[in-house]
Amino acid sequence: MSAFDPHAEQQPETIGRALRRRPLARKKLSDMVEEELEQMIRRREFAEGEQLPSERELMSFFNVGRPSVREALAALKRKGLVQINNGERARVSRPSADTIINGLSGMAKDFLSRPGGIAHFEQLRLFFESSLVRHAAEHATDAQVERLATALELNSQSLDDNASFIRSDVEFHRVLAEIPGNPIFLTIHVALLDWLIAARPTVPEQELHEHNNVSYQQHIAIVDAIRRRDPDAAERALNTHLNSVFATWHAFEQSKKKRK
Numbered sequence: 001m002s003a004f005d006p007h008a009e010q011q012p013e014t015i016g017r018a019l020r021r022r023p024l025a026r027k028k029l030s031d032m033v034e035e036e037l038e039q040m041i042r043r044r045e046f047a048e049g050e051q052l053p054s055e056r057e058l059m060s061f062f063n064v065g066r067p068s069v070r071e072a073l074a075a076l077k078r079k080g081l082v083q084i085n086n087g088e089r090a091r092v093s094r095p096s097a098d099t100i101i102n103g104l105s106g107m108a109k110d111f112l113s114r115p116g117g118i119a120h121f122e123q124l125r126l127f128f129e130s131s132l133v134r135h136a137a138e139h140a141t142d143a144q145v146e147r148l149a150t151a152l153e154l155n156s157q158s159l160d161d162n163a164s165f166i167r168s169d170v171e172f173h174r175v176l177a178e179i180p181g182n183p184i185f186l187t188i189h190v191a192l193l194d195w196l197i198a199a200r201p202t203v204p205e206q207e208l209h210e211h212n213n214v215s216y217q218q219h220i221a222i223v224d225a226i227r228r229r230d231p232d233a234a235e236r237a238l239n240t241h242l243n244s245v246f247a248t249w250h251a252f253e254q255s256k257k258k259r260k
Contacts, residue, residue: 029064030071036062037072041081041092051089052082109195118199122246125192126239132176132185133222133238137231140179148223151175155216165212166197172219200249211248218244 037058040046053061058069073090076082080095136144151172158164170193177189218241225234 028071029062029068030075033058033062033064033068033072034075037076038079038081041076046092048092048094051091054089109198113199118196118249119246121192121196121199122242125196126242128189128192129173129176129238129242130235132179132189133226133234134231136176136179137226137229137234140226144175144179145223145227147175147178148172148226152216152219152223155219159212159216160209162209162212165215169215169219170197214244214248215241 037052046052052058052073055066055069055073059066062069073082073084076090077084080093082090083093084090136148140148151168151174154168155165155172158168173193174186174190177186218237221237222234222241225231225237
């Protein structure tokens with residue numbers, strides 16, 4: 001027989017060594033309660049909107065203590081399967097796009113804080129919004145284009161107030177994300193902007209005045225291309241805009257590091 005035979009029966013001492021290296025993990029009581037309740041919810045033994053039994057009833061049913069029940073319910077809440085309000089029994093719900101994104105929020109913020117993290121997220125935003133503007137140029141209704149025009153007007157009214165301009169800027173891009181009518185697109189887009197804005201350096205307002213004017217002019221170019229139903233021009237305008245935004249914030253960040 002060869003030195004290694006995958007079909008050879010393991011000797012008892014070999015099995016023993018392997019088990020010592022890989023001890024079996026014991027499940028916590030709360031994990032078992034969580035799994036059983038999740039299966040009951042997915043089997044629709046508890047309907048959406050229905051309240052679960054009280055903590056005391058769950059303790060008795062599963063023969064566990066209150067901490068195990070509370071940990072299980074907290075885990076189900078993170079999965080979007082229950083809602084918990086103070087003083088009320090947990091109520092069955094269904095996960096939404098927000099549930100998915102909220103679960104990723106902590107990891108996203110950690111990634112953004114790493115070297116190159118913001119650049120990678122800016123690239124993700126560029127890929128995502130390039131598709132959004134092409135879709136808008138090809139499929140946006142007249143009413144949706146008018147909503148973009150309204151957002152553009154808000155841009156022009158807030159050029160001298162940085163906080164207001166940021167809000168109107170976010171609203172402009174939010175309207176773009178709404179055009180496909182896909183709630184997941186909108187949720188992802190809102191989260192992307194929230195994460196990026198929080199990760200960007202703080203910049204004195206007087207230094208942002210020129211940046212706001214440039215962004216506004218670039219928004220005009222995007223809307224004009226969408227009005228003309230020209231997806232290639234809309235994508236070029238969007239790429240110019242987001243690359244300009246990233247370059248501006250990157251320059252502020254480098255300047256801030258040099259001053260330290």
